[in-house]
Amino acid sequence: MQVYLPIAEMSVDALLLLGIGFGVGWLSGLFGVGGGFLLTPILILIGIPSPVAVASGANQTLGASVSGLIAQWRRGNVDARMGSVLLVGGLVGSALGVQLFALLRRLGQVDLAVAIFYVVVLGTVGMLMVRESVRAIWRRRRSGGVATKAHEHTWLHGLPFKVRFRKSRLYISVVPPLLVGFGIGLLSAVMGVGGGFMLVPAMIYLLGMPTSVVIGTSLFQVVFVSANVTLLQAWQVGSVDIVLTLLLLAGGVAGAQFGAAMGTKLRGEETRALLGLLVLAVALSLGWDLVRVPESLFTIGPAR
């Protein structure tokens, strides 16, 4: 069943979009991430123009994260104060990111920039995740679990503007969370992702937040930053396709429930290792596209 996408100005099989939404939703439910990092490359692969894929990917991430945020909020797993600090950084970062995106579009380098961002960010994050989880599995096999320190004091704790984050049981400077929020916001505007897969490790390892509030707080940041990206992309680039978004969401929310049910049966380390491998695989395939000899040396596009 073909459906015409009014902003992308092309028709795509609606069942294909529902299927992609379901698959990505299933994986995101399984791993507890938004799945934007998978969705945007897949959309580009099936021929959606990069600007539309990025903008609609952000819009889809917003919808996919809302239900998760509601659930986490009810359980009291959201540190709203930490979330707000991250969000301030995130809004500034995403606003700048959309400007950067518009500039890249004028220069004709959107595809390259999106691909490089994906390869570098996903490659790094994937490698870190695989290394960390393999270590954890190995450690568990050897000794049956060693208690580690909650968090260590580093130079980060010497910074000024200290604030008490009660839910996170932290008393730290607002500078590191602001910077983390800014960085993720920038990346989410250029890559069309929510950034959960980067935000979660950053909160655990950089800020030292307890795992119980990490997912909820990252969803808080993701929902508002992706809303900001959607608004700015619609306003300045004009590339959000609501028909595309809603079709992906329809498949996605169903898939996420099945994924989440299956996720509870897997162990934490194994899940993280699998997610790390998946992230690495996406990075490698996008990297391969950058270095292999292209089928056609020329591309055409509208001149704006």
Next chain:
Amino acid sequence: MRRLLAALLLLALPAAAQQPTTPQLAADLSTDRVEISTGFTGSSVMVFGATERLIGPETGDDVVVVAWGPPQPTVVRRKVNVLGFWVNGPAATFPEIPGFYAIAATRPVWQTLPEEVRHSARLGLASLPLRATGSQGPAFRAALLDLKQQDGRWQEYAAPITVAGGRLFSARIAFPDTVQTGAYRIEVLLVREQRIVARQELFLRVERVGSAASIAQVAQVQPLVYGVVCILLAALAGWLGSVIFRRS
């Protein structure tokens, strides 16, 4: 007034005086509107008509149909290898080329018309003026011609003109799903003895209708409102999904 003058002129010519009212060429379209709705997957329009004399190589009469879309500035980029990575390098911008162009003829125009006529009437892809700014060079033009034909937005003799009874002709112009909206012009030409002896212009609009039209309209005219609506709809869809699929 013009028709009256033409009739008077024809009366003055003894050879044509017998049938002054019969036009040499008459043509029309199956529709003057192509609608892009939510289920649009491309469309086609039939151009049909009749000539006064028989069409064919024996009589030397040929029919040419040319369809023009609105101008669409297009940029052609060439990938270059920088440090092992393929990146977009030099680019040529073609500011004044039609977004859609299709030509169909009973015989290819290079057989029936001299080069000057083909160029001035812009018949055939080789006769389109492809002026570029930025990078020059024949490779960019070749790539433009090649890629535009691949996605179906430029067509050269892609569909035949069928002739029935020697004088009735019809041709189908196919629009791909990526067709732009706007005003399209279709020229029907009668060619005889290396000259264009009659021509008729027909007009066609391609427009979005229904929800596809209103979405594109709001997104373009009121992007801020559209952005807010996108946010609310996505949030609503996510929330609805979690309600429907919640495990009790």
